Amino acid sequence: MTATTSKPTTFDAIAFRRHLHQYPELSENEFNTATLIATQLNAFGLSPITGVGGHGVICIIEGQKSGPTTLFRADFDALPIEEKATHHHISRHPGVMHACGHDGHSTSLLKVAEALATTPPRNGRVILLFQPAEEVGTGAIAMLEHPALKNLTIDHTFAYHNLPGYPLHHVIIKPQTFACASTGVQIELVGKTSHAANPENGINPTDVMIELVQFLRTLPARYPDAFSLVTVAHVQLGEHVFGVAPGDAKILATLRSDHNPTFTNMKLTIQDKIEQIQRSSHLQVKLNWHEPFIAAVNDTEHYHIVKQQANELGLTVSELKEPMRWSEDFAEFLKRWPGALFCIGSGEDHPQLHNPDYDFPDALIDTASRLFLSIIDSLHHH
Numbered sequence: 001m002t003a004t005t006s007k008p009t010t011f012d013a014i015a016f017r018r019h020l021h022q023y024p025e026l027s028e029n030e031f032n033t034a035t036l037i038a039t040q041l042n043a044f045g046l047s048p049i050t051g052v053g054g055h056g057v058i059c060i061i062e063g064q065k066s067g068p069t070t071l072f073r074a075d076f077d078a079l080p081i082e083e084k085a086t087h088h089h090i091s092r093h094p095g096v097m098h099a100c101g102h103d104g105h106s107t108s109l110l111k112v113a114e115a116l117a118t119t120p121p122r123n124g125r126v127i128l129l130f131q132p133a134e135e136v137g138t139g140a141i142a143m144l145e146h147p148a149l150k151n152l153t154i155d156h157t158f159a160y161h162n163l164p165g166y167p168l169h170h171v172i173i174k175p176q177t178f179a180c181a182s183t184g185v186q187i188e189l190v191g192k193t194s195h196a197a198n199p200e201n202g203i204n205p206t207d208v209m210i211e212l213v214q215f216l217r218t219l220p221a222r223y224p225d226a227f228s229l230v231t232v233a234h235v236q237l238g239e240h241v242f243g244v245a246p247g248d249a250k251i252l253a254t255l256r257s258d259h260n261p262t263f264t265n266m267k268l269t270i271q272d273k274i275e276q277i278q279r280s281s282h283l284q285v286k287l288n289w290h291e292p293f294i295a296a297v298n299d300t301e302h303y304h305i306v307k308q309q310a311n312e313l314g315l316t317v318s319e320l321k322e323p324m325r326w327s328e329d330f331a332e333f334l335k336r337w338p339g340a341l342f343c344i345g346s347g348e349d350h351p352q353l354h355n356p357d358y359d360f361p362d363a364l365i366d367t368a369s370r371l372f373l374s375i376i377d378s379l380h381h382h
Helices: 013-022 030-041 101-118 137-145 206-222 260-280 300-312 331-336 363-380
Strands: 049-052 056-062 065-075 123-131 156-163 169-171 176-178 181-190 228-238 248-257 285-294 296-299 317-319 337-343
Touching: 013 030, 013 101, 013 363, 030 049, 030 056, 030 101, 030 260, 049 260, 056 101, 056 137, 065 101, 065 363, 101 123, 101 156, 101 206, 101 317, 101 363, 123 137, 123 363, 137 331, 156 300, 156 331, 156 363, 169 300, 176 337, 181 206, 181 260, 206 260, 206 285, 206 296, 228 260, 296 300, 296 331, 296 337, 300 337, 300 363, 331 337, 337 363
Parallel strands: 065 123, 065 156, 156 337, 169 317
Antiparallel strands: 049 056, 056 123, 169 337, 176 296, 181 248, 181 285, 228 248
């Protein structure tokens, strides 16, 4: 009679990803997602560190000899969107869904963890970082300020984002700025209402509101040497009635630029304008910034590393001519350490990011993890 040895169960990446998709959690509330990721890392025999900058998880895998340190990041927060889909792993949390593919990004990195648990890097160390709160622009900074990361020297850092509109498995890359800086700006004008028959008795913000909207819309013309964009997203004046002259107004707009100094200057110009209005009118003016992201700037050497390893795997590489207009808080990692952010195509006809019918293509888990492992091989196995 022959003895049989029990084989350890392998990681079912697709099932894991779909489970995350069914139980999405909003930014800064990702407790269960973080626990699932840490539990899976433990199952691989690794030793994750939890609670890093909120619900962040990091896993450090040491090589046999000294060498470089490479960090890979994946995000895992979801969005406040009601999912509209017919597949079986639809979100079970009403009004919350993984509409950006962070469930797939994290699963790709777990697939890397599974491989490194069996075959650690020959030299140096690899840090796998699972980040919460990317969508609101707070997660990266919170993790970077945590003692587990604050004093580390990182030689290489990489992250990817899936990208609908490009063929499946295409690697999309660009040197220098890859994704724009952006922020939301909210301006509140507080005056005093009056009867519509006697508007002179109030403090009416209408003229200042119109002036500000026009100012915001023409702001990019001041920066001809960089891409800059202001989108006025919401304007509200007074109440929905005929008999009252308005006493307050609100403007919401989004600022974008591919150049961090230009972006900083745009914000300062708005602040100066607000201070000028505060001095010259009888209105009380409140200015608030929301969801701030700096531009993600790729290091040239790391852009070439991604490109070379993608080519070696036989993946098609597409070069962007202009930066992505959306933002990614991996930019904070790139500000501190040299590295590269890139995208992998989700399919030319795939539903767009942040759409209610979006679902991460499972085929990308293998593509992304193979590319990450190829980068590790090139940096740590020589």
